[in-house]
Amino acid sequence: MSSPEAIPDGELYAARQKIYPREIEGRFQRLRNLAVWVLLGIYYGLPWIRWDDRQAVLFDLPARKFHIFGLTLWPQDFYFLTWLLIIAALSLFFFTALAGRVFCGYACPQTVWTESFIWIERWFEGNRSQQMKLAKAPWSAEKVLRKGGKQVAWVLFALWTGYTFVGYFTPIAELGAKILQFSTGPWETFWVLFYGGATYVNAGFMREQVCKYMCPYARFQSAMFDRDTLIVTYDETRGEPRGARKKNVDPKSKGLGDCVDCTMCVQVCPTGIDIRKGLQYECIACAACIDACDEVMEKVGYPKGLIRYDTQHGLEGKAKRIVRPRTLVYATLLAVLVAGFGVTLANRSVVDVDVIRDRNALFRERPDGRIENVYNVKILNKDREAHDFRITASGLPGVEVDYAGPTVRVEPGAVQGVPVRIRVPRAEIKGGADLVIAIEAADLPGLGASGQARFIAPTD
């Protein structure tokens, strides 16, 4: 194996070597473990929660309806999703400016699944040195069992992940029953394998390479950094010059800093970097090196925090500023967007109307001298109760509406098409004009919607 420094010029691309991160305990590691349990718990548990006799969270793509607990979203509500994505992006900016790559270290799916795959690996292959020993050892029954067991566990875990993923889009209990009977549809099978396969490859093999080569956020996050952003950092002034020393030797008498050069920070790093070289874009701010270094500092009797969460200003001994123009702007924007989202969602109309002209005839002249146009009025009831709707028209003098009334019942979550004849006295109109067709719930005044339509009449 060779370190990057050993690669000769012109050969910048060495084959990737596997990184064996050393297991570590400490406060940040406990926090990360907690994050893994909570986030994976939500991911695997959420599709099993029931709400009103249906799955609580179900993105029902075949029916084009998204159920999120008590809320049902239709394609017409798409802008909420866009809005949510903008909020998510801005949150990422905000937290990056504030605390650096906390998302990468604690919440990114890549980190979370990699972490759980590493746990499985340790369960079968032991700790870091045992893993490296096993990798070098010749094939034996034990090696086959350990490596094979790991692969089986990985594959099962990945398949369960894929199954859960599809369970967000098609009722998960029925999907499970179908899988047991080998009767899943082609696309269900495909997506279970696709997502499961992606999890297996990403978390089992690609791991930190995803962060290094494929993640755009890792590259552009520096634009959101400033000297007050919290980063995982090595206190160079305190640590250097680094070097091994005997116990009870005063490092100052030997001209040494606090770093005992034990390389624990490098061994625990999941991306295989040396934090002492400064902030690098490979660093996902998982803080494993902080835990490792604190442990060592405690052992040798030095103060903790040689590697710590700090800001550039903090390292230079200057005041830390959390409130600054950048964070203020992000926070204000975020607050406005979140508040707007809440208000809009709360006031969202649960009915909608779509008016489509009858294609067969432009107009009909009735014996009573009036002009008749036919429309198909589609009433969409997004509410969770049925409503009875009245249909009215306005915008033209003497307009009359004729439909199978007096009210039209629309079941919850249903679209009801109503053929509607609209008549206008011939004297009142020439050519064409716009009119407004409105619906209102007879059982709940104030609940309604309206749509525009073109009324066509003879030109003479």
Add this chain to the structure above:
Amino acid sequence: MPLLGDEYAGAVRWPRLWQDVAIVAWPSFLVAAVATMICFAFIDPLLVGHDDFPPPAFATRMSGYAIGFFFFWLISALSSLLTLYLARTARPETPEKETQGDWTRSVP
């Protein structure tokens, strides 16, 4: 105390081919996911080509979404591939430097 020895893999790089595949496939995957969402929020796959001469394009909505997604992925991957090709084959304006790690020191 063990020093960084043979066992330290360090921040080594992927082979170039892997990098190329990754940086073409992954961004186009992300873009395709977004494009699929936007496209099918407005278009119901069951109505594509419906009651016109070409018969309905998709038998089920799920197949419409899936085929749509892979179509977008293919198109955006082609674009990524061309961009990568142009970027890789351009004559460098300054002699190429080893840039890995430089980012670290350039943080404001």
